[in-house]
Each structure stands twice: as C-alpha cells, then as structure tokens.
Amino acid sequence: MGDSTNPVAAQYVLGLADDALVYAQRLGEWISRGPQIEEDMALANIGLDLLGQARALLTRVGELDGTGRSEDDLAYFRDEREFRNVHLVEQERAGFGFEMARLLWFSSYQCELYAALRASTDEVLAGVAEKALKEVDYHRDHATQWVLRLGDGTTESHERMQQGLRDVLPYLAELFDDDPASVAAAESGLGVLPSSLHDAAVGHVTKVVAEATLELPTETRWRSRGGREGVHSRPMGYLLAELQHLARSHPGAQW
C-alpha cells in the first residue's frame, strides 16, 4: 500500500467522497428553507462538515488513482456516470421529516464507517476518519433530537416523520452493499465492508425510532441499486448541473 497508486482503492474512496459531496449539496439547499433560520444554520453546518470530508477524500482519490487530479477536477469535471455515490444522498430535498429520516440513517451509517476507518492502513484515510467521526457524531445527534421531537410531538408531526422513514427505506440497503471495490479495499485493510456496519447503524436508528414512538418500516417492494457503478436516478443530473455549471462556465476562475 503506502504511497503507490491503487486504482481499486481509489474507487472505494471515491464512493465515500461522492456520498459526502452530494449530500453536502443537498443539505445546502436547506438554507432559507428550514423551519427557522437557526435550522438553516444547523443544516448548512452539517453540509459544510460533509464538504470538508469530501475535499480531503477527493484529494486522496487523485493520489491513489495515479491521475493526480485535484479535488476540484474530480468534483466539477466528472460526468454523472463517473460519480459513485449511493442513491439516498442524491434524492431531491423533500419535507423536513424526510430530511431528518435521511440524516438519521446516513449519519448513523457514517458514524460506524468512520469509527472503523480509524484503523485503516491508509494514513490519510485514517486521519480523515478520526476528524470526521466527531463531526458525524454531532450530525447523528441533531437528527436524533429532531426525530424524537417530531415522532413524539403532535399527530401531524408524528405522521410526517413516519412518512419520512417510509420514504427513505428503499434507499437504505444500498448503503450496506458489498460492491467489488469495497471488498477489495476491506481485504487490503484500507477500507471496511459496508455490510459489517449494518447491525450497529440499524441498532442506533431502531433505538431512536422506538423512543420517538414511531415504527421502523422494513417492507419495501423495491430497492435502489447502481450508485457505486455510476448508475444514478433522475435527480442526479439536475443536482450536478447546479453543482458544476459555474466551474464549467468559467474554467480556472478564482476568487
């Protein structure tokens, strides 16, 4: 391992980086749309934490894959089929209940992910994980606080939170799929198997959902697939257009 290039490891790290980058973009959309300005700030902060993780991870990808691409090259000048994020994070911003359900699941997954990656054989990845764990621990707490209040709040808030949990369900299995890149990364000690994170993440969500007097839906007639191979859902193209158009319209622009 060490400093030599490793394209398969790069694919694995790219998946983690794109999850963070794309969800950061979605969370940024909450600015001016939160229930209060304080919540705009909270979600924007969480998005910025994720953006910081994405930057460090993308930079590492450019080193590992041997192309020497920068974080900006990777964020702004790849097309949809080259993105490796799961479908959960690219779904359009919906109601606040949906967002809290998505954030609770995603941050629970990331808590387990980064906790495990602290032992990565890749020093950069281990370092990013060490720092990011404190951040995502707070993200998970934020989502937890809201799910408790909305679930155990009014009839209306309870129903909307319950609907949010139902709406994210089809996208959850993909988070814990062992795709070829993660299997290889886990074998080398650089990464962890997504399936190994499943039980602990579900454990936290289950506890919160029960305390919030909600029910954790488990039956779904379909599930998302393909994100880690670059096959995305309809909202992804629109998201990338907004994320990338400025950098592409003014290549090399600085501020």
Next chain:
Amino acid sequence: MSAESGPKTWPLWEVFVRGKRGLSHVHVGSLHAPDATMALRNARDVYTRRQEGVSLWVVRASDITASSPDERDSFFDPAGDKVYRHPTFYDVPEDVEYL
C-alpha cells in the same frame, strides 16, 4: 415572523459563551428554539462555529428579570461618587491575567 408568543413561534433564548477556561460566560446574542436541549444545539451552530467557546449557557429570555430604564437614576447614580468602592488601592501581581 408573526406574533411574538404565538403557538407557531419558538420561544426566544439568550445565549452565553465562555471563551476559555477561567473566563466568565458572556452574553453573545439570542436565538429561537423549541426547548432547552435544542437551544443549546442551535447556540453551538450559530455562535461557536469559529471556535469561540468551550462552554455554553442558554436561558429563556422570558426568565430574565431586567432592570428598567426608568429606575436607572435610583439604581446606578448613587454609586457614582463612591470611588472608595473601586478596588484601585491594591497592587495587582503581574502574572494575574484575569482579575
């Protein structure tokens, strides 16, 4: 924002930040939150994003009893001519930073 205490408006909280150990908590501003736990989290997000603090207090604004501007004369003026109440007659040792 509609009525101040309408059912759809979160109550107002005053936020106090301790900059570092040894300093007092200082009032930095206010914010809205549905309850104390969320107020603390909002305060973290709004007022300590740039490492401004090591400790936070939040207090419901309605729980603060403030002196009234009308009482200013009787409250504060009598202290004006009593210089002997100021601790200026002591020598402060050099290395004492916050006294």
